[in-house]
Amino acid sequence: MTPADMTDEQVIKELRKFDTATICNVVATYPESDICLKLYDAWRGEYYTDASIRCIFPELGPICGYAATAWYSDERAEHTKMDPWLLFDHLEGTKKPIVLVARQTYSPGLENRSGLFGLIMSTELKAFGVAGVLTDGPMRDFVDIKTHVKIQYLSTGLASGHGPLQLRGAGMPLMVAGMSVSPGDIVHMDQCGACKFPASKLPQVLEFANELVKRETKERQKFTDPKFSYQKWKAEVQGQHKEK
Numbered sequence: 001m002t003p004a005d006m007t008d009e010q011v012i013k014e015l016r017k018f019d020t021a022t023i024c025n026v027v028a029t030y031p032e033s034d035i036c037l038k039l040y041d042a043w044r045g046e047y048y049t050d051a052s053i054r055c056i057f058p059e060l061g062p063i064c065g066y067a068a069t070a071w072y073s074d075e076r077a078e079h080t081k082m083d084p085w086l087l088f089d090h091l092e093g094t095k096k097p098i099v100l101v102a103r104q105t106y107s108p109g110l111e112n113r114s115g116l117f118g119l120i121m122s123t124e125l126k127a128f129g130v131a132g133v134l135t136d137g138p139m140r141d142f143v144d145i146k147t148h149v150k151i152q153y154l155s156t157g158l159a160s161g162h163g164p165l166q167l168r169g170a171g172m173p174l175m176v177a178g179m180s181v182s183p184g185d186i187v188h189m190d191q192c193g194a195c196k197f198p199a200s201k202l203p204q205v206l207e208f209a210n211e212l213v214k215r216e217t218k219e220r221q222k223f224t225d226p227k228f229s230y231q232k233w234k235a236e237v238q239g240q241h242k243e244k
Contacts, residue, residue, distance in 0.1 A: 003203040003210075011202045012097065012186070015064045018209050020190040024048050026208035027197040035208040035215075037201060048195040049154065050178035053136060055191045056153040057145075062190040063132035063152045065097035066199065067181050069174050072116055072137075073105045075164035082167050088128065090171040090183070096129035099187040099194075103174045104137030115140030115159040122149045134187065134194050136176045154189055 003011055015023070027047060029038040040047040070087050073079065083089075091098060104116060117125075117139040125133065132152040133139075138159035145151060154177075173182040177194075181187065185196045186205075197205060222228065 003206040006203065008199065008202050011206050012064045014206055015188060015209070016062045018213070019062060020188050020192055020195055022209050022212055023188045023197070023205060024195045026205055026212055027195065027201070035211050037204055037208065039197060039201070046175065046178065046180040047197065048179055049134070049176070049193040053134070053154045053156055053177045053193070056139065056142065056155060058191040060150060060152045062188065063099060064186065064188045065099040065131050066095040067101050067183055067185040067187045067196065068094045068098050069101050069172060069181060069183050070170045071103045071105070071168040071174060073166055073168055074107050074110055074114070075166040076107070079166050079168060082169065087167060087170040091125070091128040091130065094183065097131040098129045099132045099134060099189065100125060100130050101174065101176050101181045101187065102133060102135040103176050104135060112138060112156070113159055114138060114162040114165065116162060116165060117153065117155070119144040119149065122151050126151055132189055134176055134189060152189065154194055
């Protein structure tokens with residue numbers, strides 16, 4: 001069965017077999033590559049996360065799903081109070097599986113002190129189909145989430161407590177860790193970070209990812225061959241350049 005014959009659900013399941021770096025390579029723009037979709041500028045396309053966040057549960061492996069978005073901050077009188085069901089309505093209306101992309105903004109001095117996502121919140125999110133959370137702030141309840149919930153997290157780290165929190169919005173475009181995301185985007189995340197691409201490109205991303213892995217496997221075999229010769233390799237590369 002080719003990617004074009006698969007359902008989106010089947011494609012997403014297959015994409016979990018790849019690392020996020022491979023997905024980045026097939027959605028970005030590399031002029032010399034015939035297996036990249038050229039959707040984003042490779043450096044400035046805001047399609048992958050930076051080094052400000054880290055994978056909390058690497059043993060869970062890659063996660064892939066539809067983006068839902070939320071914005072949180074510390075509670076302040078001047079902030080507009082949102083409908084308490086706003087996020088859950090958004091999650092309920094998002095295709096599954098979900099990757100929740102959550103922006104965290106706080107008053108000065110509180111940025112690294114809010115363990116926003118804990119056991120109860122993670123349990124609620126999983127009930128709504130959330131498989132992973134990408135956030136630019138801390139989380140907590142590491143052991144409980146690892147043992148009982150098994151949702152993947154990319155966050156800035158861990159913090160044990162927090163003060164009064166406020167949901168500022170849900171279901172809107174936002175930027176987290178250098179990656180701009182809109183609801184419904186596909187987000188792929190693993191131990192090295194996350195990247196995004198339009199859901200309409202699911203079959204092509206899988207097709208190109210399969211081909212890229214085949215080519216890279218063949219390339220690695222060249223260098224692990226006991227008969228590897230630098231001179232032979234150099235001549236081969238120079239010959240390919242002359243053909244172009």
